[in-house]
Amino acid sequence: MSDDPTRTIPEKPTPDQLRRWRRYLANERAEAEVYRELAGKRTGEEREILLRLADAESRHEAHWRDLLGSEVGQPGKPDLRTRILGGLARNFGSVFSLALMQSAESRSPYTNDADATDQMSADERIHAEVIRGLATRGRERMSGNFRASVFGVNDGLVSNLALVIGVMASGVAPQIVLLTGVSGLLSGALSMAAGEYISVRSQLELLDASTPDPDAQKAIPELDVDANELELVYRARGLGEGEAAAKAAAVFARLGELDDAPLIPTEDRPETGSARSAALFSFLSFAVGAFIPIIPHVIGLTGLVAGVVSLILVGVSLLLTGGITGVLSGRPPLYRALRQLGIGFGAASVTYMLGLAFGMIL
Template sequence: MSTPVARHPDARDLRRWRRYLAEEQAEAAVYRDLAAKRDGEEREILLALADAEKRHERHWRELLGDDVGKPVRGTARTRALGWLARRFGSVFVLALAQRAEARAVYAQERDATPQMIADERIHEEVVRSLAARGRAKLSGTFRAAVFGANDGLVSNLALVLGIGATGVDPTVVLFTGVAGLLAGALSMGAGEFVSVSSQRELLEASTPDPLARQAIPHLDLGANELALVYRARGESADDAAAHAERTIREYRPGERSDSHRRGRDFAEIGSPWGAAFSSFCFFASGALIPVLPYAFGMSGVAAVAVAAGMVGVALLATGASVGILSGASPLRRAVRQLAIGFGAAAATYLLGLLFGTTLG
């Protein structure tokens, strides 16, 4: 860490440095709390990040000297992140930490050292990589949850509002919504089953046979057909020949082949039945919400308003979740999800009004 700038600080400098000091202390605590929820390599990486924040903390302490003053609390954002880290330690917290590191507050700070600015950039990449591990584990389930629930919310809200706008009896709207729920949930479940099954079958067909490695020591070096394998995978003739010779030369009996990767890939894709059941449940849970007002005897504008309000809250929640997990702005993703959902529902409602007027 370079030597602090030698100049007399004014009151604004002291306030800013104290704020930075508090932020570094809070961020170090976040990484320690996250580390406490993990073990192995991830724990070591998070503790190393906490140590880096302590180095930054020492920089601000040196600048402040005797003017450290009373302890200052970190920002509300960082304190909230710490609260989540202590209680959950999930990939969502890592995604929020990634977003916090991306703010690069020292980039325009004259009293921050070049090393600190570089550290911020690297910290963002470290946290991004840790979050990517969690995203990979969550990808199948989370995708099914978000898309299933969102489809149920939007499609059944559009269906219920469209039918309700024609002026039919509320009981008809209720049964139409229930029918839409069951039909959509079954369709989603069947679609996910076919999709995941197809992914697994394609992976199975494209994965090298682990037993093929047993033939390597018996290959004829003069007519090295192993080179054909690598050429078929896209390597040039010279590269394939060199690759094949190296593989035969370095072959070790009993060495683990790439077959373990296939098991990991299958685990990430998931089970067809598990994906189908998850999609069915998530779609049904979303599709149930716009039906609830009619199930409790509401009708007319009141039922429409309550259904739209409940679905709006749910859409905001799913959009914000996607934003958090992707490291993007939760507010922006939430508003986008709301606009898309309400746009589809409004179009169907207007069509329902048009058909209701025509039929009337």
């Protein structure tokens, strides 16, 4: 792709341009290093892809270095976001680093910067899609139990915070608040565990019901070749009439080889995990989240102090779980973290007002 001929660079750059170019140069150098750090923790195709992305960032680095010329100065510091990415890549090299890189590439400033070339702007957009693909691989490999744990903790935080704050607002004794919080923890965790067990168990049973019966293959040699009801099996599985007939005829033609091939080729079953394991993870994760709002009451704090400490502990936890959820979903983590905080505190505000109302009535 050729560069836009309408983009011109003045012979004498302004101070603002020099500052911006030096910042871009530092960021490109740091992003190339991030990709190399991530590549060092991977093998095969993923390693090759990341190294090629690093090479592309180095080309962008050369563009800004050429524009700066003798004004390049000492190597500058990249922005805070890029430094954080570098730290994550060096110490973890996980899907979180890739997801954050995806977000960073998607928000490239080059599109609206006349000093960047059209090719550089296009590169950044394509880089975001490359990273999206790599991050998706990582998300798919990530344990389902890990995802369930994050969501379980979040549910426990919001539900028990709202419950405890509402009961506190009604003016009941501190012992009642603590008892209510512990009851909410146990009832919610047990409900989550039961729901997860039933969900996973039902999914396994549905998969079993859809899996071809291996004993049916033994009946094939006894079928009426002329009637060829085997064709109906393939048609019921979604094949067209002609394709089903041809497939059934091919099976009859090699009856002696049936032990080497299944009657109905089965698709790979999705990973569902153990129902008991899923239930245990849901119970523990919800319990951990639900325990945080009652920590102040467990250690003996009461009244306003207990409420403020509970809100602080839960607020920090909501920001953390919201940020992790944002990364897992490929969205900017800060927005998701703040949204989760707003939802949690919003729920607590509603129950607090209801608690005040009931307290005045009682």
